[in-house]
Amino acid sequence: MLYREAGQFRTSYAEDQQIFPIRQDRIAITAFLLVAFIAVPLVANEYWLKAILIPFLIFSLAALGLNILTGYAGQLSLGTAGFMAVGAFAAYNFELRLEWMPILLSWILGGLAAALVGILFGLPSLRIKGFYLAVATLAAQFFIVWALTKFPWFSNYSSSGVITAGKIEILGYVFDSPIEKYLLVLTIVVLMALAAKNMVRSETGRAWMAVRDMDVAAEVVGIRMMHTKLLAFAVSSFYCGVAGALYAYAYIGTVEPEGFNLDLSFRILFMIIIGGVGSILGSFLGAAFIILFPIFLNAYADPFAHALGIDLPPGMTSNLELMIFGALIIFFLAVEPHGLARLWQIAKEKLRLWPFPH
Amino acid sequence: MQFFLEVLIGGLLSGVMYSLVALGFVLIFKASGVFNFAQGALVFLAALTTVGLMERGAPGWITGLIAVILLALAFFAVKPRKGAVAARPDWRKAAVLGGIAVASLFIIGKPLPFWVAVAVTLVFMVGVGVATERIVLRPLVNQPPITLFMATIGLTFFLEGLAQAMWGANVRGLDIGIPDEPIPWLMERYDIQVSSFDLAGAGIAAVLVAALALFFNKTRIGRALRAVADDHQAALAVGIPLKQIWAIVWAAAGFVALVAGLLWGARNGVQFALTFVALKALPVLILGGFESIAGAIVGGLIIGASEKLAEVYIGPMVGGGIESWFAYVVALLFLLVRPEGLFGEKHIDRV
Amino acid sequence: MTAQRQTGEPVLVVKDVSLSFGGVRALSNVSFDVREHEIRAIIGPNGAGKSSMLNVINGVYHPQVGTVTYRGVSRHRVNPHDAAAQGIARTFQNIALFKGMTVLDNIMTGRNLKTRTSFVEQAIWIGRARREELEQRRKVEEVIDFLEIQHVRKTPVGRLPYGLQKRVELARALAAEPSLLLLDEPMAGMNIEEKQDMCRFILDVNEQFGTTIVLIEHDMGVVMDLSDRVVVLDYGKMLADGTPDEVRANQAVIDAYLGVKH
Ligand SMILES: Nc1ncnc2c1ncn2[C@@H]1O[C@H](COP(=O)(O)OP(=O)(O)OP(=O)(O)O)[C@@H](O)[C@H]1O
Numbered sequence: 001m002l003y004r005e006a007g008q009f010r011t012s013y014a015e016d017q018q019i020f021p022i023r024q025d026r027i028a029i030t031a032f033l034l035v036a037f038i039a040v041p042l043v044a045n046e047y048w049l050k051a052i053l054i055p056f057l058i059f060s061l062a063a064l065g066l067n068i069l070t071g072y073a074g075q076l077s078l079g080t081a082g083f084m085a086v087g088a089f090a091a092y093n094f095e096l097r098l099e100w101m102p103i104l105l106s107w108i109l110g111g112l113a114a115a116l117v118g119i120l121f122g123l124p125s126l127r128i129k130g131f132y133l134a135v136a137t138l139a140a141q142f143f144i145v146w147a148l149t150k151f152p153w154f155s156n157y158s159s160s161g162v163i164t165a166g167k168i169e170i171l172g173y174v175f176d177s178p179i180e181k182y183l184l185v186l187t188i189v190v191l192m193a194l195a196a197k198n199m200v201r202s203e204t205g206r207a208w209m210a211v212r213d214m215d216v217a218a219e220v221v222g223i224r225m226m227h228t229k230l231l232a233f234a235v236s237s238f239y240c241g242v243a244g245a246l247y248a249y250a251y252i253g254t255v256e257p258e259g260f261n262l263d264l265s266f267r268i269l270f271m272i273i274i275g276g277v278g279s280i281l282g283s284f285l286g287a288a289f290i291i292l293f294p295i296f297l298n299a300y301a302d303p304f305a306h307a308l309g310i311d312l313p314p315g316m317t318s319n320l321e322l323m324i325f326g327a328l329i330i331f332f333l334a335v336e337p338h339g340l341a342r343l344w345q346i347a348k349e350k351l352r353l354w355p356f357p358h
Numbered sequence: 359m360q361f362f363l364e365v366l367i368g369g370l371l372s373g374v375m376y377s378l379v380a381l382g383f384v385l386i387f388k389a390s391g392v393f394n395f396a397q398g399a400l401v402f403l404a405a406l407t408t409v410g411l412m413e414r415g416a417p418g419w420i421t422g423l424i425a426v427i428l429l430a431l432a433f434f435a436v437k438p439r440k441g442a443v444a445a446r447p448d449w450r451k452a453a454v455l456g457g458i459a460v461a462s463l464f465i466i467g468k469p470l471p472f473w474v475a476v477a478v479t480l481v482f483m484v485g486v487g488v489a490t491e492r493i494v495l496r497p498l499v500n501q502p503p504i505t506l507f508m509a510t511i512g513l514t515f516f517l518e519g520l521a522q523a524m525w526g527a528n529v530r531g532l533d534i535g536i537p538d539e540p541i542p543w544l545m546e547r548y549d550i551q552v553s554s555f556d557l558a559g560a561g562i563a564a565v566l567v568a569a570l571a572l573f574f575n576k577t578r579i580g581r582a583l584r585a586v587a588d589d590h591q592a593a594l595a596v597g598i599p600l601k602q603i604w605a606i607v608w609a610a611a612g613f614v615a616l617v618a619g620l621l622w623g624a625r626n627g628v629q630f631a632l633t634f635v636a637l638k639a640l641p642v643l644i645l646g647g648f649e650s651i652a653g654a655i656v657g658g659l660i661i662g663a664s665e666k667l668a669e670v671y672i673g674p675m676v677g678g679g680i681e682s683w684f685a686y687v688v689a690l691l692f693l694l695v696r697p698e699g700l701f702g703e704k705h706i707d708r709v
Numbered sequence: 710m711t712a713q714r715q716t717g718e719p720v721l722v723v724k725d726v727s728l729s730f731g732g733v734r735a736l737s738n739v740s741f742d743v744r745e746h747e748i749r750a751i752i753g754p755n756g757a758g759k760s761s762m763l764n765v766i767n768g769v770y771h772p773q774v775g776t777v778t779y780r781g782v783s784r785h786r787v788n789p790h791d792a793a794a795q796g797i798a799r800t801f802q803n804i805a806l807f808k809g810m811t812v813l814d815n816i817m818t819g820r821n822l823k824t825r826t827s828f829v830e831q832a833i834w835i836g837r838a839r840r841e842e843l844e845q846r847r848k849v850e851e852v853i854d855f856l857e858i859q860h861v862r863k864t865p866v867g868r869l870p871y872g873l874q875k876r877v878e879l880a881r882a883l884a885a886e887p888s889l890l891l892l893d894e895p896m897a898g899m900n901i902e903e904k905q906d907m908c909r910f911i912l913d914v915n916e917q918f919g920t921t922i923v924l925i926e927h928d929m930g931v932v933m934d935l936s937d938r939v940v941v942l943d944y945g946k947m948l949a950d951g952t953p954d955e956v957r958a959n960q961a962v963i964d965a966y967l968g969v970k971h
């Protein structure tokens with residue numbers, strides 16, 4: 001009975017339309033935010049913040065972006081990392097070339113630049129679908145990385161396109177410790193996740209899902225195909241672009257275009273497949289899984305093999321990682337296409353009855 | 359002019375090799391409607407396996423594992439099952455599986471000569487193809503095409519991991535005995551440099567394509583395959599064993615991957631980058647359509663030629679390296695004009 | 710027993726429409742009109758081109774020849790969005806609901822043209838966007854009450870039985886407050902009771918909201934009961950056009966359609 005809805009009557013549509021209509025969900029979210037904003041900074045050490053929590057948040061944001069496009073609007077993209085790269089390099093250039101530019105604004109502009117590029121590469125989606133479109137987004141992936149490498153202007157004439165992000169200073173306050181960066185990223189990610197949740201539960205999101213589920217019927221009810229699809233590309237790329245800017249500024253500092261390669265795009269795709277296609281929560285769960293799993297594997301694969309009396313050759317764990325990710329993707333697609341988010345929901349439904357199943 | 363011809367011919371010849379990879383995609387797409395992203399990983403796996411076998415023979419632990427699995431399968435093929443009325447012990451299957459299992463133990467750790475390595479790789483690739491059909495695609499049957507596509511991306515990661523787990527990640531050379539020199543008489547007569555390797559590779563690819571076309575059109579299995587491609591339900595209704603057909607197709611795709619892997623591996627070295635070469639087959643398919651063998655060939659030629667010409671004539675203006683994306687942009691522009699591909703038919707969604 | 714209904718001027722005029730797919734002629738030279746407030750039936754054997762006709766009216770298919778005029782706006786190529794914006798809504802022969810969404814969300818999509826707020830306002834969800842969403846919800850609840858589907862509001866549509874899905878599709882069309890409703894075999898595959906319900910809903914929509922209705926239906930009893938006038942198609946050609954009684958007495962119709970099918 002831990003998760004009981006009974007007795008919570010919603011007496012108006014306003015109550016029913018709340019972001020989290022079930023009280024336990026509201027409590028859980030509040031608790032979670034309290035932990036994230038207060039408890040984590042108190043207890044987490046530098047390694048956790050720098051190597052796990054900050055990238056986790058940034059990749060969650062990118063996964064959220066991809067999920068808007070693929071999970072909600074049904075347009076498969078293999079160019080996520082390319083859009084992140086646009087965000088990172090655009091933010092860098094705004095910072096570099098316009099002295100007065102506040103850092104937050106340059107991140108937003110980075111996102112907007114990515115949105116523009118997203119719209120450009122989303123244009124083919126008006127005529128093609130499915131894996132044809134996937135191939136088109138591959139073009140974005142390769143073209144963007146090539147352009148950023150080949151035109152030295154983007155990286156201020158540094159060698160092989162490497163850029164080094166400046167410091168983060170907002171209203172005279174410098175965010176340089178991991179805790180400060182973590183809190184800043186957390187705030188941005190929470191706000192953007194909230195905005196995404198709001199979009200997907202209102203007209204915008206319904207139009208995306210309608211186009212995803214049955215495009216002909218969507219047009220017939222009056223949904224404008226071009227506007228809806230391109231908006232999905234724009235919003236999605238905006239999220240990815242901001243994630244890219246944060247990746248450069250708040251996470252690794254020095255980035256090169258090659259860092260945003262096809263492999264990264266695939267990893268973000270895997271995050272949403274494992275976490276849950278068409279689920280905001282799933283983007284976070286998937287990002288957590290894809291970030292934590294290799295760390296776990298690196299820490300335990302060798303000792304475990306040793307215990308069995310086997311010596312793993314160097315590089316073996318990364319091969320194992322590829323194999324396990326691949327197998328998991330197939331497993332989730334076959335067994336639970338809605339990913340970890342759906343498993344969580346099932347658990348919730350069980351808890352609703354627990355401990356007295358009817 | 360000579361220079362232009364040289365570039366054009368070089369482009370066309372490498373285009374044939376793209377066609378070869380594209381062919382693997384078309385085979386599977388025609389028979390099962392799956393867009394197999396993992397075709398590139400198959401190419402990589404095939405090339406690496408051949409080289410690895412030539413270098414140091416089969417790796418102990420994985421071969422042992424495979425042998426155990428095969429023996430288990432052989433056992434289950436003949437074990438009488440309770441309840442299953444129709445399932446008679448299949449001694450032939452058991453003998454084949456058991457035979458392969460035992461034979462595989464003999465090649466552990468022994469470097470093999472080229473042709474033996476190729477033969478062993480072929481058996482292995484057919485096994486991988488059949489296993490993929492069984493383990494990956496069958497549980498996903500009736501899912502939307504895009505789900506199947508994503509599953510094959512997962513398969514790509516798995517196979518790439520497997521290939522490197524078995525053989526390591528170093529770049530290796532592969533010599534298949536065809537020299538890579540300009541053909542003398544073309545040099546003398548027309549002053550055009552065309553690599554003998556490219557020509558031979560294109561020749562091999564052409565033979566393979568012709569063989570596959572014959573297979574599709576003349577054999578019973580090939581015709582059944584085409585029936586399956588046209589209409590799955592109808593094919594089932596007239597008693598075509600779908601599952602067997604799919605297994606055959608995946609095996610054939612494994613074979614095509616092997617040939618492509620050997621040619622590309624010999625050309626560029628056997629390395630991870632091979633998987634990217636295979637990605638080039640995607641724009642080829644967009645041009646030619648996913649269902650047409652002729653389309654794969656023509657698309658390959660167009661992509662190969664335009665890519666080389668662009669690299670030579672447009673490349674210098676923008677700093678080079680445009681080969682990485684040019685093919686995609688050509689395909690994209692083409693899609694905007696003719697979404698159904700070169701050979702595809704226009705069709706309007708029914709409601 | 711034709712319905713006694715006050716019908717007005719023609720609002721929809723289909724003129725000389727011809728449509729073919731490759732070699733298949735789905736429609737040739739079809740012309741008819743639909744009057745304000747009328748219930749107009751299109752009948753004909755399988756493959757006669759009935760669905761294609763509806764698809765032409767709201768722009769899903771584009772005819773090679775001919776025009777469709779709705780409330781004074783004449784078009785050769787209709788675009789589905791413009792048709793919807795002019796107040797044309799429809800249901801489909803093979804249910805075309807949005808499978809991944811709940812009943813409520815499916816019906817809410819019907820109101821997308823009434824949305825005024827931008828996606829940015831919706832993302833922030835304060836003030837106007839929130840008020841608008843609640844307003845839409847209120848309107849949708851009226852439709853839900855009207856069609857008596859309150860109990861399945863939050864159910865994913867895919868889990869509903871066929872008959873209910875058809876009703877949800879009608880709800881989605883009604884949510885748009887259409888002036889012209891196109892129904893493609895709304896009662897196909899239903900049992901007697903469900904059919905009666907659906908007939909009642911169609912009549913109620915016509916009477917209470919004054920909606921003009923074009924209806925494809927195979928059940929002749931239903932057609933005779935509901936419709937004011939009937940168009941008969943056969944192999945894409947107009948066979949007859951008139952009141953149910955006239956059509957029933959038409960020899961060509963009896964030969965081609967009634968004689969064969971019933
Ligand atoms: N999108 C399409 N592509 C190709 N042919 C089509 C398409 N839509 C309809 N047709 C063809 O047009 C003809 C008329 O089809 P339509 O669906 O309009 O018939 P119908 O009268 O609605 O039949 P039914 O009673 O079976 O629904 C048929 O021969 C059909 O095969």
Ligand SMILES: [Mg+2]
Nearest residue numbers: 759760761802
């Ligand atoms: Mg029809």
